[in-house]
Amino acid sequence: CGVFGVYGHQDAATLSYYGLHALQHRGEESAGICVTNGVQFNYHREMGLVKEVFDKDRLASLTGDMSIGHVRYSTSGDxxxxxxxxxxxxxxxxxLAIATNGNIVNAPLIRKELEQTGSIFQTTxxxxxxxxxxxxxxxxxxxxxxDALRKIVGGFAFMIMTNDKLVIASDPNGLRPITMGRxxxxYIFASxxxxLETIGAELVRxxxxxxxxxxxxxxxxxxxxTEPQRKALCAMEYIYFARPDSDLNGANLHSARKRMGRQMALESFIDADIVTGVPDSSLSAAxxxxxxxxxxYEMGLIKNKYTGRTFIQPSQELREQGVKMKLSAVRSVVSGKRVIMIDDSIVRGTTSRRIVNMLRDAGATEVHVLITSPPFKNPCFYGIDTPxxxxxxxxxKSIEEIRKEINADSLAFLSPKGLIKAVGGNSANEYKGGLCMACFDNDYPTKLDFGGEEKRSF
Ligand code: SF4
Known part of the structure; x- marks a missing residue:
């Protein structure tokens, strides 16, 4: 998800519209803005993209100088x-208005306790x-x-607003990004x-x-x-999720992804004719x-910009349809060529197989797949939607088994050390470079206390 907050600007709603539009890649299911003029809340939420949910008249009705806004994809709740x-x-x-990016690991447990003592919940x-x-x-x-934030466990960036106060909070490990600008x-806050750049705000920290x-x-x-725990910013933000023109922890995402590609070359050199990246997140690495x-470097794959991102669609069926709609191989570029295809991750393997086959169908003589992250072995409990x-x-499956399954001539993954080195930023000397790498190494930075409600298998 993406969150955006404004304190002390009379055009809070309009700024939120532009801010949320810049964060649209973080969630395409619903969008909402709540504004206060100090006396009452004015808000609007709807399923759909920011530009579908809000128009000029709607924004004009959201008067006030303090706001929080949200774009959502579901990791918890329908x-x-x-x-x-x-x-x-x-x-x-x-x-009271609340917007979050992230996931509360022990929410089912707390919810059960609250319900047993009389709370009635409006949502899931x-x-x-x-x-x-x-x-x-x-x-x-x-x-x-x-007190409430001390009770919950997970990865979260919270924006909590009353008629006269705005509160911004980051979880004890800093798993989800949240930044402040002027x-x-x-004051402006954004995932x-x-x-910030979109609305002309200056990054503070x-x-x-x-x-x-x-x-x-x-x-x-x-x-x-609370006291800070081990810093563990989500590695997938660097690898896949965040926009290339964003900076995380002092490092620009495009530059960090380029370094991942350079590191990949040092770890796995392949003799081939062209390098192509799977758009958009792997272009920098390629x-x-x-x-x-x-x-x-060649543009061997083209993305249709007007379809959703496959990683954040809720169902497998939609996900599979999404791939077909959104990518095409450029025949005249790849035909007769030995192609290195750079991608950011392999989750189920179905997407990679489709893209490899697409390149082969377009005439590639060899397809070598290089993944700029370590093998994705463990589910995320902190707000990234994984199966x-x-x-x-x-x-x-072993790397060789995955290679066969995705129909590639060769397959290699970036090493965890290589990833940490490439990300760098201000945390190069911290434990694991200040990153959460749990989906690769099973080392979750928090307790995983599901209270018997969680169905995910370990
Ligand atoms: Fe990010 Fe993976 Fe950690 Fe989830 S488990 S927060 S996806 S690094």
Whole structure:
């Protein structure tokens, strides 16, 4: 998901529209903006893309100078309107809105406890447990928020808004990215820096693990709800998820992906005629591989921009349809050539097999697949939509077995060390480069306390 917040700008809704549009790649199922003028909430949420959900008149009706907004894809809870965020609640004498990027691992457990003691939930979204925890507390609002955040386990970036306060929080490991910018006197918060750039805001800094920022009439207060744990920013943000023009932890994504491609070349050199990347996320890595090896980079695959991203569609059936709709091989580029195809990950293997076969059908004489991440063996519990372990091809098959399954002439993955080295950034000397690598190495940075409700297999 993607979140976007504004404090202290009279065009909060319109800025949110542009900001969420820049974050559209993080979720295409629903979009929502909630604005307050200090007295009441004005909000709108709907299924669909940002540009479908909001028009000029709708934005004009969302008056106020503080806002939170959200684009969603479902990792927890169904894909339906009641789960579209920001979630809105009545709270004490006013209102409460919450928008999250991430996933709460122990939400089923907390929800069960709350339901047994009388809470009635409106949604199936894990975010709602936080609203209930806040509402049940007799402490003042900020202390109630801190208590609630201390109870939950997972990867999350929260935006919580009342009629007079905006609170931004990052989980104790900093698993999900969240960044702060300034636009004149206003404060802007976004999942990625590309959204700041889009509205002309200046990047101030990333929000760190366990931080809690409070904005109200007193200005900005930098606080925390817990001590930071091991820093573990999601490696898949670098590999796949974030936009190439965003910066994460001081490193530009396009440059980091290029370094992954260069590192891949150092680890796995293949003698071939052209290098091509699977659009969009692997183009930067393919350029890096080509630069390092001197093998020409070519546009061997073209993406139709007007279809959804396969990784974030909710069902397997849609996912499989998605591949057919969205990619084509460029026959005149690949025909008669030995092709190196760079991709960011292999999840089930079905997408890779389709693309390899597409290149072969277009006349490629050899197709060598290089993946700029280690084998994806373990499910994510922190907000990236991955299937159960048993559906992850690398959890049960060797590299040679995967190669056969995807019909490639050769297959290699980037090493975990190579990935950490390529990502670099400001955390090069931290444990695992400050990254969560759990989907590759099974070393989850948090407890995985599902309370017996979680169906995923280990
Ligand atoms: Fe990211 Fe993988 Fe960690 Fe999930 S398990 S947060 S996808 S690195």
């Amino acid at each position: 894909s339906r309107l009641t789960n579209a965020q920001p979630l809105i609640f009545k709270y004490r004498d006013g209102d 979204s894990d975010t709602e447990v936080v609203a209930h925890l806040i509402a049940r507390s007799s402490k003042d609002f900020i202390e109630a928020v801190k 636009l004149g006197d206003a 990625e820096t590309c959204a 990333d929000i760190g693990p366990g931080e809690l920022l409070i904005l109200d009439r007193g200005g900005l207060r930098e606080d925390r709800f 350029i890096g591989y080509a630069e390092q090896t001197g093998i020409p 159960d372990r048993k559906e992850l091809i690398a959890s049960s």
